[in-house]
Amino acid sequence: MSEYEKLAQRYIDVWNETDPTARRAAIDALFTEDVTFVDPMAAVRGQDEVDWMIGGVQSQFPGFVITLLGTVDGHHAQARFGWEMGLPGQEAPVAGFDVVTLAEDGRIDRVLGFLDRVPAQP
Template sequence: MPHTDPGPTPEQVGALVADYLAAWNEPDAAVRSGLLARCWDPAGVYLDPTVRTQGPAALGEHIGRVQASRPGSYLELVGDVDQHHDVVHFRWRQLRPGRPPGPVSRDFGQVGPSGRLVSITGFFGSD
């Protein structure tokens, strides 16, 4: 029998991605933790070419280290968020004051039964 669950709505996925990117842009660790609590599953796995983390606390710490290494930088969504079923795809780039925009990168993710992201796999400069 075919799987017919359409997964989360586009509005739900859009809110998850907005909170996720807001967490990457939030310098206050407590506020960032609150954003991740809304969008990141307790067992969620983040993977990019430089790191693998599991859980919102580990992801929040990683974001803090990235922010410290790139003062004033922030992420910007590029285009629309794509989804089907429980799979999410979006593009983003890093902006830094006084510098040209960074290359467009891609993230692929999955929304779990909790309604939060259970995984994000990022590819830098892959557009």
């Protein structure tokens, strides 16, 4: 497994961590203090806001898990990877891909997220 694949899996693991204390420890280890995260649904800055955002997604979609989708691609301190989110054993209604950049210490300092599949809104 490449370093970029390991990084992407750690990122996915943070999103799936439901214990608030463990999630925050994982966020602190994976993201820089001033990380930025931007996708069509959110724009946040810093570890506190990333933690708040992930907790909010988990509250909005209880029981959903995120899994890596396809190949992780990385070079020059940046990586991109696809993911999907849904209930285990069912077709995932949400899918997208993220691009992350890394600081000199190897932690993620920027996330650019894109949504490829979302449920139709009533």
